Amino acid sequence: AQSVSQHNHHVILSEAASLELGCNYSYGGTVNLFWYVQYPGQHLQLLLKYFSGDPLVKGIKGFEAEFIKSKFSFNLRKPSVQWSDTAEYFCAVSLYSSASKIIFGSGTRLSIRP
Amino acid sequence: GAVVSQHPSRVICKSGTSVKIECRSLDFQATTMFWYRQFPKKSLMLMATSNEGSKATYEQGVEKDKFLINHASLTLSTLTVTSAHPEDSSFYICSAGGPVGVDEQFFGPGTRLTVL
Numbered sequence: 666a667q668s669v670s671q672h673n674h675h676v677i678l679s680e681a682a683s684l685e686l687g688c689n690y691s692y693g694g695t696v697n698l699f700w701y702v703q704y705p706g707q708h709l710q711l712l713l714k715y716f717s718g719d720p721l722v723k724g725i726k727g728f729e730a731e732f733i734k735s736k737f738s739f740n741l742r743k744p745s746v747q748w749s750d751t752a753e754y755f756c757a758v759s760l761y762s763s764a765s766k767i768i769f770g771s772g773t774r775l776s777i778r779p
Numbered sequence: 780g781a782v783v784s785q786h787p788s789r790v791i792c793k794s795g796t797s798v799k800i801e802c803r804s805l806d807f808q809a810t811t812m813f814w815y816r817q818f819p820k821k822s823l824m825l826m827a828t829s830n831e832g833s834k835a836t837y838e839q840g841v842e843k844d845k846f847l848i849n850h851a852s853l854t855l856s857t858l859t860v861t862s863a864h865p866e867d868s869s870f871y872i873c874s875a876g877g878p879v880g881v882d883e884q885f886f887g888p889g890t891r892l893t894v895l
Contacts, residue, residue: 766825
């Protein structure tokens with residue numbers, strides 16, 4: 666069965682620090698990969714997605730992620746975080762298309778110190 | 780962009796009653812919708828996949844008689860929590876497969892259910 670692992674449960678950074686959140690998945694076939702963000706009190710929003718092509722994907726708000734197939738990883742990065750990036754971040758996997766169910770990782774809570 | 784709404788946003792009910800939650804795709808048709816449950820400070824757990832005009836597919840461990848799902852049209856799926864108990868209190872989120880040509884799921888804002 667598919668599964669998604671996020672190793673960092675809670676990350677605390679100062680503003681302007683660089684961010685990298687780890688994500689690994691287990692599935693041998695073709696997958697679609699996502700990072701979602703959930704700001705306090707708000708609903709889930711898509712940060713970025715990878716379906717195919719360039720493994721380095723750029724998303725909104727300065728986030729990017731790199732798909733490394735050999736490592737089954739899809740780590741999220743941002744060179745310089747802001748206080749407004751405080752949120753819960755979820756890595757997710759689906760098969761094939763938008764009609765496929767999405768399996769979420771356990772989430773990483775990011776706290777940014779002003 | 781594609782918008783998914785949920786109604787109600789919050790509901791409080793007594794133990795033993797049933798609660799219906801609606802999920803609507805407002806500006807597109809969704810053949811497939813998904814229902815998730817999110818516990819406080821936890822991830823989203825997929826409960827079931829709802830397909831228009833057919834029976835929902837439930838994930839392992841989810842009681843289909845407890846959580847009734849109906850997807851009667853291409854823009855509406857409903858989740859009914861039957862004979863609710865306090866342990867059913869949670870945040871329920873739906874998503875819809877995107878419109879034709881948009882390969883993405885769109886999430887609703889969620890419904891906070893509190894069972895007293």
